[in-house]
Amino acid sequence: MFLCAVGAGVTSLFRTPWIAAVAAMSTGTFVQLEPLNYRDGARVEPADSCGTEKAFEPATGRVIATLQCSGEKEVSLAVKNAKAAFKVWSKKSGMERCEVLLEAARMIKEQKDAIATMETINNGKSIFEARLDVDTSWQCLEYYAGLAASMAGEHVQLPGGSFGYTRREPLGVCVGIGAWNYPFQIACWKSAPALACGNAMIFKPSPFTPVSALLLAEIYTKAGVPPGLFNVVQGGAATGQFLCQHPDVAKVSFTGSVPTGVKIMEMSAKGIKPVTLELGGKSPLIIFSDCDLENAVKGALLANFLSQGQVCCNGTRVFVQQEIVDKFTEEVVKQTKKIKIGDPLLEDTRMGPLINGPHLERVCGFIKLAKEQGATVLYGGEQYVPTDPKLKFGYYMTPCILTNCSDGMTCVREEIFGPVMSILSFETEAEVLERANDTTFGLAAGIFTRDIQRAHRVAAELQAGTCYINNYNVSPVELPFGGYKKSGFGRENGRVTLEYYSQLKTVYVEMGNVESPFESQ
Numbered sequence: 001m002f003l004c005a006v007g008a009g010v011t012s013l014f015r016t017p018w019i020a021a022v023a024a025m026s027t028g029t030f031v032q033l034e035p036l037n038y039r040d041g042a043r044v045e046p047a048d049s050c051g052t053e054k055a056f057e058p059a060t061g062r063v064i065a066t067l068q069c070s071g072e073k074e075v076s077l078a079v080k081n082a083k084a085a086f087k088v089w090s091k092k093s094g095m096e097r098c099e100v101l102l103e104a105a106r107m108i109k110e111q112k113d114a115i116a117t118m119e120t121i122n123n124g125k126s127i128f129e130a131r132l133d134v135d136t137s138w139q140c141l142e143y144y145a146g147l148a149a150s151m152a153g154e155h156v157q158l159p160g161g162s163f164g165y166t167r168r169e170p171l172g173v174c175v176g177i178g179a180w181n182y183p184f185q186i187a188c189w190k191s192a193p194a195l196a197c198g199n200a201m202i203f204k205p206s207p208f209t210p211v212s213a214l215l216l217a218e219i220y221t222k223a224g225v226p227p228g229l230f231n232v233v234q235g236g237a238a239t240g241q242f243l244c245q246h247p248d249v250a251k252v253s254f255t256g257s258v259p260t261g262v263k264i265m266e267m268s269a270k271g272i273k274p275v276t277l278e279l280g281g282k283s284p285l286i287i288f289s290d291c292d293l294e295n296a297v298k299g300a301l302l303a304n305f306l307s308q309g310q311v312c313c314n315g316t317r318v319f320v321q322q323e324i325v326d327k328f329t330e331e332v333v334k335q336t337k338k339i340k341i342g343d344p345l346l347e348d349t350r351m352g353p354l355i356n357g358p359h360l361e362r363v364c365g366f367i368k369l370a371k372e373q374g375a376t377v378l379y380g381g382e383q384y385v386p387t388d389p390k391l392k393f394g395y396y397m398t399p400c401i402l403t404n405c406s407d408g409m410t411c412v413r414e415e416i417f418g419p420v421m422s423i424l425s426f427e428t429e430a431e432v433l434e435r436a437n438d439t440t441f442g443l444a445a446g447i448f449t450r451d452i453q454r455a456h457r458v459a460a461e462l463q464a465g466t467c468y469i470n471n472y473n474v475s476p477v478e479l480p481f482g483g484y485k486k487s488g489f490g491r492e493n494g495r496v497t498l499e500y501y502s503q504l505k506t507v508y509v510e511m512g513n514v515e516s517p518f519e520s521q
C-alpha cells in the first residue's frame, strides 16, 4: 500500500480516490511518509542503514523524503527474497509471464496521471513530459509481455539421428541501478525485459528520485508477480556497491555517468557478471542546408531542451551548414524564447526546474566557462526565479543557446546535462562527419536533410548507437537503445534486449551408442 500526505487525506494507491487525489496535487504539498524500500511484496524500512540522503521537490527546493540508505544486511535480504521468487517465476511459461506483465501495463495506464504527477514532483520535469514518459513505460511492459512467449531455442539435427537443442534461460537475480532523469521509465525499461525473461530484479533508484519506483513495485505485486520478484532498495554509491558485489547477483544493468559505469564494470568483472551500461553522451545533430528548416528547428529543440536538457542522448553539438546557419539560429532563438518555464505541474509549462541546486550551479558554471573561452550567449543561460512565491527556492534556469563555439571548447566536448545548445557551423559532409565523430562518446546522433542518400550515407558513418534521420529524441520501445564507445554497451528496448537478460543452454542428445577411444578390452 502506498501512503502519502495528500492534502488532508491518506489513502491507498489502488483506490480511485487516491489516483484522483494525487493527479490533482499541486506543487508544494507532497510529503513522503511511507517506507521507501520494497521487499517481499511490501514497503519496508531497511534492516540496516549506511547513512541517509534527502530527496527534494526541485520546483520548490523542499525536502520531501529522507532516505535510509540500505546497508549490506538489507541488500542481502533483498537478494534472498529475489532468489526465492526467481525459483517460482522462472518456472512459469512465457504466456503466464505475459499475462502478469500485461496486467501491470494496464494498471500503469490506468494510473498514468498519478504516476506522472509523482514523477514531476520528485524530478521537476513538466507534467506534459512526465505523462509521455509513463506512456513509454507501459508500452515497454506491453512489448516485453508480447515477447515473453516467443523466447525459444533451436533444434539442430546431428549425424546418426542424434540432435541438439538450445534453451534460452533466465540469468537469475538481476540488479538495476538507475539515474534520476527518467526515474519511472528507467525502472520499467530494465525490469520489463528482465521479468519477461524469467529473472528477478532488485532496483536501486537514484537517491535524488526515490519515489516512483515504489509505485511500479506495488503495481507488479498487484498484477501478480510473486512477492520478492521486484524489490527496491534505496541508497547511493555504497548501497550500489553492495548490490554489484553480492555473489548471488547474476547481472547488473546500469544507467548513469561514465565514471560510475567504470566502477560498475570493475566490480562486475570480479564476479564475471554481465553488465549493461547506459552511460552519458555528447551527441552531434547535423543540419544540412537542404533540410526542412521548420522541422530541423523543432528537432534541435527536442534534442536539447526536453527534461531541462537532462537527457543522456541529447544532441547538444548542433552542426549547421554554413548557408543556413544565420536563418537557423534566428529561428531557434525565436522558438526557444517561447518555452514556458515555471511550475512543472501546470499544464502549459514546458520547462521545469533542474534536479537540484548543485547541478544548477554546475550547468551555470559550464556557461560561464564557455563565455570565458570565447562563446557568445545568444539567449538564456541564467538562473530564473518564477513569480509564484512558492517557487522562489526552486532550481530554474533559462534555456541557453551558445554561438561562436569551436570544437575544442569545454561546452562542446563535455556532457553538461542541462539546457545548453552549442551551435557550430560546417561546410562539407566529409568535414562534419569527422568533427561529429571526434568524441569519446557515441550514444546518439541526428541528421536533418531532404537528400535520402546522404541521410543513410551519413548515418552509416556516424559512430553512435542511435541515429535519428529528420527527427530527434523519439524512443519507441520497439527500437534498441544504447551506446557506442564510452557511452556504454548492451541495449535496452527492442527484441535484442532479451539476449541481455538471458543465457543460452545447449543440450546434446545421443541417439546411438557412445563411441569412445577408451574401449574396454
Ligand SMILES: NC(=O)C1=CN([C@@H]2O[C@H](COP(=O)(O)OP(=O)(O)OC[C@H]3O[C@@H](n4cnc5c(N)ncnc54)[C@H](O)[C@@H]3O)[C@@H](O)[C@H]2O)C=CC1
Pocket (backbone or CB within 6 Å): 177, 178, 179, 180, 181, 182, 204, 205, 206, 207, 235, 236, 237, 238, 239, 240, 241, 244, 255, 256, 257, 258, 259, 260, 261, 263, 264, 277, 278, 279, 280, 281, 311, 312, 313, 415, 417, 443, 483, 487
Ligand atoms: N545512456 C543512458 O541511457 C543514460 C545515461 N545517463 C547518464 O547519467 C548521468 C547522470 O545521472 P546520475 O544519476 O548523476 O549518474 P551517477 O553515475 O552519478 O549515478 C547513477 C546511479 O548510480 C549509483 N551509483 C553511484 N556510484 C555508484 C557506485 N560506486 N556503485 C554503484 N552504484 C553507484 C547512483 O546512486 C545512481 O543510482 C549522465 O552522465 C547521463 O548522461 C542518464 C540517463 C540515461
Ligand SMILES: NCCCC(=O)O
Pocket (backbone or CB within 6 Å): 181, 182, 310, 311, 312, 313, 475
Ligand atoms: N526517453 C529517453 C531516454 C534517455 C535517457 O534516459 O536519458
